Amino acid sequence: MAYLEIQSLTKQYKNEIVLNKVDIKLERGETMSILGRSGTGKTTLLRTIAGIVKEDDGDIFINGENVKEKPAEDRPVVMMFQKPLLFPHMNAADNTAYGLKVKKVPSGKRRQEAEKFLEKVGLAGFGDKFPAECSGGEQQRISLARALIVKPKLLLMDEPFSHLDSELRRSMRLWVKEVLKEEGVTALFVTHDREEAEQMGDKLAVLGDGEILQSGLAEELYRRPAHPIVASLASEGFFTKEGAFVPLAAMSTKETTQPSRAFRAVIMEERQAYGLRFYNYYLKEEEVVIALQDESGTAVPGNETVLYAPASSLLFSEHTGLLRAEGEKK
Amino acid sequence: MKHKVIIGVFLLIFSVLPLLLLLLQSIAPGWGWGELFPSAVSVQAWQTALGDPALREAVAVTIMVILFVAAGNVILGVPAAKMLAYKHFRGKLWLDNLLFLPILIPMTAVAMGIHFTFIRAGLADTWLGTALVLFIPTLPYTIRVLRAGFERLGPESEEQAKSLGSTTLQALMFVQLPQIMPSLRSAVFLTVVITAGQYILPVIIGGGTVPMLSLLYFPYSNSANEAVVSALSLLFALLPLVVILLAEMVMRLVFAAAHRR
Amino acid sequence: MKLFSRKKAGILWLFPVLLLLVGAVWYALLQVLLGSLEGGNGQFSLSVYETLAGNSRFWSSAFFSFYVAGISTMISLVLGIFIARGLYHYLEDRYSRFLIWIPMVFPHFVGAYLVILIFSQSGWLSTAAASLGWIDAIADFPILTNDSRGIGLILTYVWKEIPFVVLMMLPVYQEMNKEFGHAAAALGAGPYQRFKDIEWPFLKPGALETGLIIFCFVFGAFEVPYLIGASSPEMGAVLAYEWFYSGDWSRRPEALAAMTLLTGAVLTAAGFILWYVRKLRSRLGGGK
Structure with missing residues (x-):
């Protein structure tokens, strides 16, 4: 004991x-x-x-x-x-x-x-x-x-x-x-x-x-948050509209030339909590490979094409079962 | 749970039982030693008491005096309490103590000392003179209670109102007083019950010509008609309640009228 | 030209208050003092005090006043604080709390009458004792009112002053931070120790002040002892009143001297306690 x-x-x-x-x-x-x-x-x-x-x-x-x-x-x-x-x-x-x-x-x-x-x-x-x-x-x-x-x-x-x-x-x-x-x-x-x-x-x-x-x-807890609340309190990253969470640590900001699945994330809302910046964003799968840039620091809500995250990095989230981006596909 | 029961039983014995006993005694004229509960009831004692013209006059005079004292207490007490609560000045400590001391000084001494002066000033044996001395045992309480209310409220309330363009008086009437209504009620309550219960001041200063209810009580209580004395005792509890209701209505009307202006 | 600035208007408003509570009161006390110093031929003398000092009736009534006031104050304070504590901790119900105020609406002399109704030899308790078979006749019941031990007086004052103590102490409890008690409990202090070390220091200034008010009130009181006091010993104020209004003018200086001494005692006690209370309060101000 x-x-x-x-x-x-x-x-x-x-x-x-x-x-x-x-x-x-x-x-x-x-x-x-x-x-x-x-x-x-x-x-x-x-x-x-x-x-x-x-x-x-x-x-x-x-x-x-x-x-x-x-x-x-x-x-x-x-x-x-x-x-x-x-x-x-x-x-x-x-x-x-x-x-x-x-x-x-x-x-x-x-x-x-x-x-x-x-x-x-x-x-x-x-x-x-x-x-x-x-x-x-x-x-x-x-x-x-x-x-x-x-x-x-x-x-x-x-x-x-x-x-x-x-x-x-x-x-x-x-x-x-x-x-x-x-x-x-x-x-x-x-x-x-x-x-x-x-x-x-x-x-x-x-x-x-x-x-x-x-x-x-x-x-x-930072690497593998098991719950949206844990994610929001003990980790950093992005939320989908449905509360799914993409840890920032899992996102790469390197340029890539490898063809792979990619999601386009449109930031819907930015909020400040506990001294951190959080984003609610809208995910959309893209057919094309896009060079990735981390624009999170300058993101403006409502901006059309703001942030791109490569599919490879999102897989990690799918692995934890947290990312339910399918529903967002159009 | 255990504690609640103990407190409940205590409150019952301490507060409710004496009240019930008075009530029973007042409707059971023949109730005496040997009977645990009265055998017959009648409203005869109440009829005797309320039929006494002296008593009816006393009730009217008492209500008038109490209303005068209560209103005066509020009018004089509010500014003094507000000043003591918010202002800092030299000698405040002394003023504070001086305004508190009348609570402690025996009223018999005050009455004896001031009697001759009141006679010379023509205030003795008048209801005004009686009402004036009744401020002495009441106003210190009013100031204390209201001051505590103002202190709890804090000066911000007035500052906020003034920053929105209201005058000192408007801030007091619309913003501060409505917020310290509980204190105002307590002050009026205390004033009323203390005034109604004074004996020695109206006896000496009023000289028996200002028939306050308390003056009637002593001869009555020697009359050995316990039912009538009990009825009169209950009247003493009813009187403050009536006056407090009146005061509450007046305060609401004043605030409402002030608002409309 | 403006005669009064706004600031001055506030002080002007205070004037009637000062006139009534300071001017009239101290003027009256001065009159009492001067009257007591009046010698036989209109000159100042302390002879009245000499007479008074040799008057055993005065001393026994002074002692009796002190005794009745002291006991009444102690019992009212202890029970009143106990009730306030109970009401605060265990009785959240606002309406049943109102019950405690019932004795407040009755004047002191009605309280005295109630004590007679209940505790006198022909009172209700006596009847109850008889119906239980504890006593056989009225005379068997102990004399509790109009008695020389002041039991009737003390009962009356306790009944009237307990609600007053609750009235004064309940706000203290309401403003007291419960967390201090929790912090003490977490450090290992049991209920008694928490009351002694944590609660009592907060209550002490208010309790002392309340006790002072009750003591002074009873010490100088007239109504209740006039109604249910024994004819001997008398409370100080009753004695002074009788001397003053007995029709025998020669006793007036004595009456005034007695009132002077009574008031002097009250003011001395007040001076010490108010000074001490202020010291305690200034300390409690910090540390939240």
Whole structure:
């Protein structure tokens, strides 16, 4: 059995199924990023594991022990939220050491440990500051120290950087990942940002419509997305009108003189999402071989003959069963 | 579920049961010790109470005074609350505390201290004088409640309205007040129940010549006719409800009229 | 020429408020103070206070007021916070929440009358006890109203002030971020610890302020003790009222001195608590 094993976790709010038989396996010391659009149950998943939300069905094993009947405070799990949620009436040291106070660690020892962990997150000497006196980044780092000090068997992170500005977010990621590895923490990291997910997780899982659609190494998901949502979140490429997906990686932009089947793709619509550019396009098989150029960067919606993709490159997509271009032939 | 039941039972014993007891007592004149439930009912006590001309006058005077105090509270309280919510100025902390303190000061002291001055000013023993002193225990609450409402609303609402060309007053009437209606309602509710329940201020300042309902209650409560006292007690609960309904209608009419202009 | 700028108009509007709440109130208190300092021959003297200090009736009623106000405040606060918490966490239904406001529409003296109806020796509880066979005669039922221990007074105030506590504390609960509790739970804090460490610090300023209001109100109250208080000891305000309006003019300075001391005690308590509450609030401002 893996260190963390979540088996067919299910949660329903009124008529909406938020989590539908979610399975997750994670080894000790590993970090997994869970990537999903907002409203796909990412936060509910973490809250259920933490015990804040009660699941309807399923099991959560941590180190072989089923924790699903335990209240949140008795689970060996710590959660970091979107906001730092530092207790405003406690200074940084008391905030950091709160988990130790709960465990009745004497106050002298608590202070010592708090200083140690504050130093670890790069905030040596911050012990007496109150949250109101700290910046957003500092607060989130104190929050991390507060989570790490209790040496959780599992750390859950719910988009902890989403309220920071983009530059700070980038530096925090690298740095938090480093601390997690140093401490050997097993962690689940939830985000809607592909770049962040790839950086933070050893493994990547995509959550959509309450289900884990695909999980594995980021590279695998990028090369062979098994679901349109996975494709849109964890890969780059083009969509057909019917939702079929052509990974960008599979498209060649070289000129070819070999005669082969070719499709003509007319871009119908361009949209921006998650910092990436996506195209919905209309596919048409051409009889002629056409020299190919990647014009994706300059494509304008409604333009007649905008992009050409050689048939050889599209075969890959047919292989995954995703491309249903036949229907588009005229 | 367990918690819900506990709260439900508590609310029942705490709120509903006393109300029912008053209701029963008021329609069961002969109900006394030894009977767990009344054996006979009659509306005689209500007839006695409502037939008393002194009481009818008291109801009219009380409603008039309450309406005056409630309207004054809103008219005076709104600008003060808005200022305390949005403006920053020197001495605000002190002003804040000074406006809050009347809640804490014993009204008996205020009444004793101001009585002679009111006599000299010709305000004692008049309904106006009585209504004026009734602002003291009510206006601090009104300002507090409305201020919290304005603070929750934030200054953006007014700024937005003004950027669209409305005056301060228009912004207040069309944009801000409609949005803080819940606070306005709470303020009126508090004003009404506090005013109706005042005894010592109308006794001393009104000198017994301004027949507020609370003044009738004390002699009645010594009369040992428990059914009539119960009926009168219920009247005290009905009165605020009637006035609040009236106030609600007035507020809606004012907003509607302001809109049409 | 424009007499008033717009800014000044706002301050002008504040004038009646200041006149009523600051001017009239402090003028009245000054009158009470001056009246209490009036010696026999129209000169200032502290002799009234000396007389008062030696008056055991004054001291017992001052102590009694303090005791009734203290107990009523504590019980109302504890139960009120408990109810507000329960209503907030477990009772989403808006309409059943309305039930808690029922005692608010009744004046304090009606509350006192209800306490007599229910708890007096000839009251409903006594009847209930008799029908259960616990007591045989009216006289067997314990004296709970018009009693020298102030039980009737405390019952009345608790009934009236619990909804007030809920009124003051429910918004605090509604504005409190539930996530703080979740964060604490995730760090291993159980329900009691979460209340003590997380919830209470948020409630504390509001609770102190509410407690101050209730304490001061009961401490200086007249109506309820006038209606259902024992004739001895009396609450401070009742004693002062009787001295003031007894027809015996010579007692007036004493009445005013008693009111001065009562008000002075209230203002001192208010000063400390308001200062402390402000300090607590300024800290809670950050860290969201």
